Amino acid sequence: MSLKFAILGVLELKPHTGYDLKKTIEASVAHFWSADQSQIYRTLALLVADGLAEVEVITQDGRPDRRLHRITPTGLTALHGWLASPLPPETPHDAFLVRVFFVGELGIPAATALLQARRAEADAVLFRLTALVGQDGGEAVDLAHTLRRATLRNGIRHAAAELAWLAETVEALS
Amino acid sequence: MSLKFAILGVLELKPHTGYDLKKTIEASVAHFWSADQSQIYRTLALLVADGLAEVEVITQDGRPDRRLHRITPTGLTALHGWLASPLPPETPHDAFLVRVFFVGELGIPAATALLQARRAEADAVLFRLTALVGQDGGEAVDLAHTLRRATLRNGIRHAAAELAWLAETVEALS
DNA sequence: GTCCTATATGTGCATGGTCTAATATAACCA
DNA sequence: TGGTTATATTAGACCATGCACATATAGGAC
Structure with missing residues (x-):
């Protein structure tokens, strides 16, 4: 659930590809959030489908095109809304x-x-x-x-x- | 993953139906573990399928039969094995x-x-x-x-x- | 020359979890 | 009398996560 917003938060700082995101997440929020690479790509696709992010394709040869994602105004609104929304009750699992x-x-x-x-x-x-x-x-x-x-x-x-x-x-x- | 063992642990103390388990869990380990009722029933079925627990059906009328689950020797071994096994690395999600x-x-x-x-x-x-x-x-x-x-x-x-x-x-x- | 790492995106499958709801009756409270 | 709560099990849909794998090339290490 919050991976969506964690990604939006990172995208707000700077546009990212899925690949970059993985690295940024590992380097900055890894102590309280971790994300599998395939999960990141899936979530990015979902954000784009929901209009919260958009993609710029940067063609490369010799390797897959980079798909640079940036947050949209709608995405920004969603992020800010989430940040200000009440904390959902959490179910402990220790x-x-x-x-x-x-x-x-x-x-x-x-x-x-x-x-x-x-x-x-x-x-x-x-x-x-x-x-x-x-x-x-x-x-x-x-x-x-x-x-x-x-x-x-x-x-x-x-x-x-x-x-x-x-x-x-x-x-x-x- | 650990729901399986949490349930085995409770069954070791006393045989339980799925219904009872939900209540026992809420009353004893709720501060660090929570379990959805349907998840409990599914996990119980899995334990029985794996031979870690067995069922005694107690017929009732006016309401569904009670399916009383008790831990088997195999189940006990599995529980003890888990308790003594090394802690798996955990991925934080806060x-x-x-x-x-x-x-x-x-x-x-x-x-x-x-x-x-x-x-x-x-x-x-x-x-x-x-x-x-x-x-x-x-x-x-x-x-x-x-x-x-x-x-x-x-x-x-x-x-x-x-x-x-x-x-x-x-x-x-x- | 070969193997490993980095770059870059994805699919498929399994697991574990939540939420909703169906079913059926008895007991209790207002 | 009618509504909520307790008893008891189970099915279905959906979501988030994780692991393994597929693909393809460049560059450096050994």
Whole structure:
């Protein structure tokens, strides 16, 4: 659902081909959204069909033509409407917590192993995001930039929360 | 994917009909997993087809027969295997952060409104989970119980982290 | 010379999930 | 008496995602 708008958002910044989009997404929003390449192409086609984006074909030889997509005024309206619309209720799906809930059957060592594995992951995420925020410099001036940094900080906060919870939980098991 | 195992986990505790399962899930793991009723029935059918669960039909009149599902030894093995298997890499999909990332276009008031709405939600989650943990008493003794409480505490930690992040971010916007 | 990577777009298939609705009865409330 | 809620299962349509694969060429690594 939001892939549509994530793509519109990227197209607003700059026209993209499907190929570029994949790269831009990986380089900018990968920490909270991921998209399969075929899904990107499908969604682009859908946006064009709905009049939210338009295509300029740039012929090439030796490889497929580039299909450069840009957002239309209708698309811009749709994006802004979505950004201002109320948050839909979300249905949680956390497979890790399903494991935690039932892993008691296997005893304390198995439960601890599960938590340790999770800690390694959370550590890695924290490290990666912290590096990204650091790279970014500091002095944020414009609003867009501040918000983009905020998405990274969100990931950092949650990774830290997860680590704190893991420590507390491992402790409770012993 | 994990619905299969969430259901197996519940079946291990006690045999269930599809109808019961929906209620048990809502009453116990709803804070980290939700399941559509038709999806539950489909998954149950799949478990039976795979030999992981078996059905006892209890005839009733005036309403459909109850189809009571219980886990089989094979099912138990499958559940335990899953619980001990490595965590698969997860692809993030956070629609809220997509909004944060792009909402700059609409200016500070719109961005702030988005964050305020989120705060109301996080507050509600925190309140609800805190009440649940409180209800639960205190003195947890057995492992399963400790882990179940831990899933609640996980939600609490993340809700708190979200609130802290929101405060920091609203601040950064002003 | 051969293999891998980058460029660029797509199709097909399977999985997992949501929403809607059909069916049928009993119990409870207004 | 009439409407909602609870009991219980199941089918159909649709949507989003992911994985594998098809196609075709240029350029660099080894």
